[in-house]
Amino acid sequence: GDSVTQMEGPVTLSEEAFLTINCTYTATGYPSLFWYVQYPGEGLQLLLKATKADDKGSNKGFEATYRKETTSFHLEKGSVQVSDSAVYFCAVPIYNQGGKLIFGQGTELSVKP
């Protein structure tokens, strides 16, 4: 069935380090792909998305490229900041189930000054 697998956390980095959070998925067809972020004490908010193969989503210095051949959508940032400390979720909508979203297990990122 449809699923999303994310790199396990927690991930601890120093400020200005490079970040990669891996995400792979199994889904019917070629769905849009999403990254959500959850800051402490808040709900989830959209970070970026890509709607077709080879699309690159970007926002706040984060990027992710829709790789159809490897069914992956890895999140990257060249230089993280303390304010990026949050939990990151990869998500995929399921086409034959009314657009239900399924999420990866989440990756907690902690950035130290």
Added chain:
Amino acid sequence: DVKVTQSSRYLVKRTGEKVFLECVQDMDHENMFWYRQDPGLGLRLIYFSYDVKMKEKGDIPEGYSVSREKKERFSLILESASTNQTSMYLCASSLGPGALNTEAFFGQGTRLTVV
């Protein structure tokens, strides 16, 4: 500004109580969702609805029911609260089944503690 509003940020209830979690969206969205978030388990879908009075079970519906009498409101009901339902509950909405490229919007979450 688009908004999904959950009625409470924090709730403490006793075992066996009937608990109502309310969610309202102001975007005229067709889809609404209830998720449960637990450490190490990510987000798990409890129920979702793609239209008024329509509902579909998610991955963990046991012990829960839902109600959607109006398009903007989606309620999650714990028929008889138990301690293993202590969790963070997140409501979300999205445009609808025909708009799969658009994102979901989330409420702030309700942290429920059952004692």
